[in-house]
Amino acid sequence: MTIDIKPIDPVSRAFFAGEVSGIDLTRRLSDAEVAAIHAGMDRFGVLVFHDQHLTDDQQLAFSRQLGPLETATGDIAAPEERRLSMDVNDISNLDKHGKVVARDDRRRLFGLGNLLWHSDSSFKDVPAKYSLLSARQIPATGGNTEFADMRAAYDALDEVAKREVHDLVCLHSQIYSRGMLGFEEFTEAERQKWAPVRQRLVRRHPATGRLSLYLASHAGGIEGWPVPEARAFLRDLTEHATQRQFVYAHVWKPFDLVMWDNRVTMHRARRYDPTEVRDMRRTTLTNEVSSLEQAP
Incomplete structure (x- = not known):
């Protein structure tokens, strides 16, 4: 088979989200296949691979062919509560015994932050590059994932707005995003772990040169701005970017396995019946350097 990548919506959105065929991610890829995936990511920002019956080890092997991984330290589960290795993010509603967690479980309430528009690991000094999410078991309805093209959102700003946002630096923390939902019961160790980090509001893609907005619900401030003004401005930008x-x-x-480039997209999960199993496994490539080291 020969790898092929086509736009999912060639009429309305030919530039965003591609469907990949002619590849089996359970085996080791050739250098040409790896290069084609990187090129597809540069073009589409989101790639969809159907019928990829991956184990965790196979997903890790595929991910590592694309670049170095970050450690899965973004959730609130204690090490003894985890059911997966520290290389795999558990994006599920299951406990370590494979049982659906209670509706008021602290881990579930923290995980509801995934329903907000965000970019993975923007709350880390070195944020995420690619995320790779594998669907192992899904609910009967709901639980979809939406992706917003932050390149197109930047392009659609008028010139005055582009000048205003170009050099701004935002402060990102999971304390901010969870606080939007009323989740504020953090330990002192968690508050230190998720102390705010600095990220550029505008990023230039190192391969394509395109500029994009770098937004997330984790962004709770703009350096040099009063907090209320900053949050109102960031909310306006998010409304613009998620049209x-x-x-x-x-x-x-x-x-399904879906990959996205966190440098040029935001995403959010949608609601589903919390009594049904939704078992998703995410591996995440690190960006390797801070957004502050990549001048727009």
Whole structure:
């Protein structure tokens, strides 16, 4: 088979979200296949692979062919509560025994932050590059994932707005995003772990040169701005960036694997019946350097 990548919506959104065929991610890829995936990511920002019956080890092996991974330290579960290795993010509603967690479980309430628009690991000094999410078991309805093209959102700003945002630096923390939902019960160790970090509001893609907005619900301030003004401004930008013309909504099928570039997208999960199993496994490539080291 020969790898092929086509736009999912060639009429309305030919530039965003591609569907990949002609590749089996359970085996080691050739250098040409790896290069094609990177090129597809540069073009589309989001890639969808269907019918990829991956184990965790196979997902890790595929991910490592694309670049170095970050450690899965973004959730609130204690080490003894984890059911997966520290290389795999457990994006599920299951405990370590494979049982659905209670509706008021602290881990579930913290995880509801995934329903907000965000970019993975923007709350880390060195944020995420690619995220790779594998659907192992999905609910009967709901639980879709939406992706917003932050390149197109930047392009659609007027010139005055582009000048205003170009050099701004934001402060990101999971304390901010969870606080939006009323989740504020953090330990002192967690508050230190998620102390705010600095990220550029505008990023230039190192391969394509395109500029994009770097937004997330984790962004709770702008350096040099009063907090209320900063948050109102960031909310306006998020409303602009998540207009329907910029958004691809992925309806999951079992064993889909979806990749996205956190440097040029935001995403959010959608609600589903909390009594049904939603078992998703995410591996995440690190960006290797801070956004502050990549001048726009």
